[in-house]
Amino acid sequence: MTDSAFLTALELVIGLDADLLAIVGLSLKISLTAVAIAALLAFPMGAALALFRFPGRAPLIVALNALMGLPPVVAGLAVYLLLSRAGPLGSLGLLFTPTAMVVAQVILVLPILAALTRQKVEELHGEYAEQLASIGVSRLRRIPTLLWDARLSLITVVLAGFGRASAEVGAVMIVGGNIDGVTRVMTTAIVLETSKGNLPLALGLGIVLLALVGAINALAHLLGEATRRQLG
């Protein structure tokens, strides 16, 4: 089984199967878009949560941490009900489209990015708070400074979010519908092939997915190393 799965994976990659390329491309597009959007929102949100003290801050942090464990299928169901024709945003006609899948993944990834950013920035602020205060930098101005300073750790944070997005199947299955050529991504294709009893192909797809996520992580690692060297 495992042998034939590796063979299948190899055939898939070497053969540059057009269907596979389309599925891989869609997976990457959806998850990268979702992570990018989530990062745009989560970085300032997490930094603000780290720097400002306000009533309700502690419960908010706890809620954010808890939402890191949000089951994808629940996020998917919520987005499904929102985008369904019978739901509040039904007139947009977005259900069973890649856009719906991006929305669901943003909801999944946002708490992870925000909670981890909050933690990283808070640690960093602990080191620099006095300095920043002595040169009179306001808390609002400290947000971009600290985010920039924390950029190496934030790469890891983004990777954690990307891992979550590319690995989940519960949400994209419900809101995407696993439509061939339109909303079929790596994970939903794996579920489909498993249910056909085509286990070598399913595992082969799994190996391709792992290799892909591995490659992206390697790339991020190199990027981090390069930045570190630049900083001396």
Added chain:
Amino acid sequence: MTTYPGSTPANALLSRALLIAGLSLAATSAQAEDRFITLASTTSTQNSGLFDAIIPSFTEDSGIDVRVVAVGTGQAFEIARRGDADSLLVHDTAGEEAFVADGYATERADVMYNDFVLIGPTEDPAGIRDAGSAAEALNLIAEHEAPFASRGDDSGTNRAELRLWESAGVEPGGDWYRELGSGMGATLNTAAGMGAYVMSDRATWVAFDNRQDLELLFEGDEVLFNQYGSLKLSPERHPELKHDLADEWHDWLLSEAGQQAIGDFEVKGQQLFFPNADSE
């Protein structure tokens, strides 16, 4: 004017994210211009490969693409009820007629049929191989308390299975009766793993590749008949759906060309669906 180091990467990130988002939206709207309908249908029709075989010929004739969301029949009804599909092709005649009676669909038509089969481990501990009827086979399984894997997902197959237990006079329950809440293929995978009996539609079974010790043990009783029907959804309930395109699909399925395409579809040399649009 001081520039803050943070502004540069943030801007770069922003523009990159917008670029990616823009690309994906552009791709989505390009697809939306195409003529397509969303069809809610069952896992059995998709897992067997039927749609891959027949949709291209419909698309060639009509220029309409059919996007299939394959779920259990119960969920397919729910998707259609909420207005999230343009057309519906399922296999639960009683449920379909109720759907029309409730006003969610304007008409239903027979499209094709095949049959359910009883699958089990080769050693057949309950001895259903020689049963005279499906009811007797189910009674044997219950008497022996042999493991039985039920879909348990309110799908067409699940509903048919529950009706069979009822007419066999058995109320399934207990340790041996396992409700999985999964699609047909996933249920067959589990049944193969636990050496359980399972009822499957013939199409999924024939196309299924992970049989391990499972084999077909009982078939042929007329109560195992499995009818598929196509429904035209109600324009009154959901005026925003693509009724014109969906009607073309519905009519094509019943047409000579559609029926021919269904009859021509084979897996492993075996015809899996038998067109019967005229037999109403």
